[in-house]
Amino acid sequence: MSLRALIVDDEELARRGLLRRLETLPNVEVIGQASNGFEAVEMIGELNPDVVFLDIQMPGMNGFDVIAKLQSDTLPLIVFTTAYDEYAVDAFKVHAIDYLLKPVEIDRLTDAVTRAAERLSFEKSDSSKQALLDLMMSATTKHPKEISATDTENTKKGDTWPEKIAIKDGSDITLIRVADIEWVDAAGDYMCVHAQGNTHIMRITMRQLSEKLNPDVFLRVHRSTIVNVNLITGAQALTNGEYTLTLSNGTRLKVSRSYRDVIKQFLSTH
Structure with missing residues (x-):
């Protein structure tokens, strides 16, 4: 599946540099470039790209203004590109799938494109047959192949795990109850911790982060996703043998092929 991408940046050199890097990646088609936010809104409406590589600091209309102008049914996947990291929290609050710091490194760009492709594939599989199953058994945050006798020993009954974790945002520190964490997803060098309807970066x-979470409660279902099993209310079996999980708040998360054996193990015991 080829991703149709739009580049938005007010700096021509930045656009050209990102274009060159994207052209080296397979299954990416750059369908347009916008030099400001106003052009971006117009081109997104006309071209309907799958993913937009969106600069934040632009004169007249910045990246967040662009998103605010778009209708929810025309909103593509967003990858922010910026020279500053202080916007990361706000970026993930508007559900950006990644946040790339300039100059954009090819490895990070590759990760962002992979995430976009996986998200798009997940959304297109939404019409698959629903199969609700309870998944309430203990789990590990590691891939099954990584589990060893030492891991089993370390998760014996009686181990203590922190009740709260500290999340720093500039000079502020927020203490989050671990029990309130619904799921965690990775975005490059950042972890998005979702708890009680809020996203903390x-x-x-x-x-x-996995080392701070009780493996009897937090299940790794994707290389970039950890879920609280106490909040799982069901699962959806996809036609390709994969699964999606449904949480009590309505969130749906994809189980990648690498981790589907973990889910199969759970299903076989219920």
């Missing part, structure tokens, strides 16, 4: 790796 942490500058931490997936491995580091």
Whole structure:
């Protein structure tokens, strides 16, 4: 599946540099370029791109203004590109799928394109047959192949895990109850922690955060997603053998092929 991409940046050199990098990636077609927010809104409506690489700081209409102008049914996947990292929290609040710092590195760009392709594929599979099943057993945040005897020993009954985690936002620190965490997804160098309807951004790796979470409660279902099993209310079996999970708040998360064996194991016990 080829991603139809639109580049939005007021700096010509930035647009050209991003175009060159995207042209080296398979299954990406750059269908247009906009030099300001007003052009971006118009081109998104006309071209209907799958993903928009959107600069934040632009004169007249910045990246967030562009999103505010779009209708929800025409909103493409958004990857923010910026030279500043202080906008990360706001970026993920508007459901951007990634946040790239300039100059954009090819490895990070590749990750962003992969995330966009996976998200688009997930959305297009939404019409698959619904199959609700309870999934309420203990789990591990690691891939099944990574589980060892040491891991089993470390998750014995009696282990203590923090009740709260600290999330720093500039000079402010917010304490989040671990039990309130619904799911976590990774976006590059950031972790998006979703709790009680809010999204909190942490500058931490997936491995580091996993070590703070009780593996009897938090299940890794994708290389970039961890879910609280206590909030899982059902599952959807897709035609390609994959699954999506439904949480109590209505959120639906994809289980990647690499982790579907974990779900199959749960299903076989219920």
